[in-house]
Amino acid sequence: MKEKRDSLVGIERPINAGANSGMMLGLRPPQIEIHAIDTALEVVLITGLNSEFMFSETIRVLHEEGAEIVNASFTAVEDTIFHTIHSKVGESALGYEASRICERLKKICR
Known part of the structure; x- marks a missing residue:
């Protein structure tokens, strides 16, 4: 029960002793990569186990x-999740709108 509470609160805990002794699971800052090609927008979101909401926010x-x-x-x-989202945007999104989408996505990762 304590482990469940700790994981929900975001408290870091050591991994079982062994090859990864001393390594911590827990907070990992999310990373985002955005690629716009023609009308396609590819978003690669890299998160730790603690960032379940990041995918839905994206x-x-x-x-x-x-x-x-x-x-x-x-x-x-291991403790890293790689999300890949392929989307289609309107032709007008290639310029200003695509950069606005990128900025909004980057803000949720800060």
Whole structure:
């Protein structure tokens, strides 16, 4: 019960002794990469186990900006989660709107 509470509160805890002794699970700042090509927008979001809401926030921002989600997937490697979101944006989004989308997405990762 204490472990569950600690994980919900975000308290770091040591991994079991062994090869990773001394390594901590817990807070990891999210990273985001955004690639705009023609009308396609690819978002790669890299988070730790503590950032469950980041994926849904990213999807919400894309929807608010009028992007159509084509594909979304994730891969978990140890305590890191890699999310990849492929979306389609309007042709007008290639300039100013694409940069606005990028700025909004970067703000949620700060």
